[in-house]
Amino acid sequence: MRNTRTTLTRRAAVAAASATAALVLAACGSDGAGGGSGHGGGHSSASSSSTPSATSSSPAGADAASGTHNDQDVAFAQGMIPHHRQALEMAALAAGRASSAQVKDLAARVEEAQDPEIKTMTGWLRSWGQAPSEAGSMPGMDHSGQAGTSGAHDMPGMMDGKDMDRLEKASGAAFDTMFLTLMIEHHEGAVQMAAAQKEKGAYGPARAMADDIVTGQSAEIAEMRKLLGED
Template structure:
């Protein structure tokens, strides 16, 4: 009889442990999931919200070659510019825009959008066509002829050409960034657009001062 009571007690304890384990589980019925706005980390290490639209993609695709051309122009100042102030400004432009290219490429990678659909030389625009934002929003891009003219100049002539061209180039970037703020939905792209506006407006003011 005694052994029967011991066995019954052991069975009761086992049942209690099983019940305790069940009640310790998540009974809410919910499972972790990724919403469209969850951040996604791209291969470049840049984190961007997955939420985006065509305007966000157009902004990133258009701004990459736009920045690349600004960097190409800035590199020319190293051995062609007469003004040390201009050389310092050109170096600052290069240092600011190179990391932004990495960020923009990170956006496209996070959105599974290829880096394509743009003209990497002139964007289909002539130098005077700064208000047009078609063909990827490549406003303010220099033509191949303008870039060759800049490459072949030096000294004071280079300084003036560089400043005239880079002011127009920056004004185009500001318009592209404003278009992103008006039409895009990705928060990180919007933050970058605001930074581009603030930075390049300040540089435009500085360049106009060097022209005086």
């Protein structure tokens, strides 16, 4: 994994960006509000869809059509649940710490989209006889930043405890910039995980959710880059 390199890069970017946060976000004005399509509209299809996103040309097409699942589907759900939970933890901080209305709106949309997806994936795992992550827990990571045994710390885009502590202590424009910078990397990790599910998964609804995640979170990445003045 690229954890060491990306973590150092991320921290340098956060430190540099925070110094000019107020100026950049003020210049953005209201341009970013609602700029990304999000993926809140996609999770309902993932939880109840009877039409898989896989096509007959896909290696997993036959399995998707039959409604069976494979190890990749299980790994996707077991990994994405704690990944989403951390995004929700980050988003929950915005209401009381963000100064930008655009950041608060984005955080609310993250919560609206990802909380139902957690519930859907938990249902899949239970129906498959697999153990979902415990509510409120994050396998492989505790809040001190120490990796555990199950490897969630290695999932792409996951913040470590130090990053989360810094975000919790930030406020105002500094929080806005840090939140956007860290959430971009978090979303990029989710897109990477979802792309692997689209390629290797067999379960139609899980592949459909992965497609929603790629589409929605890619749009939110573009929105966040615009708020940071990168586009």
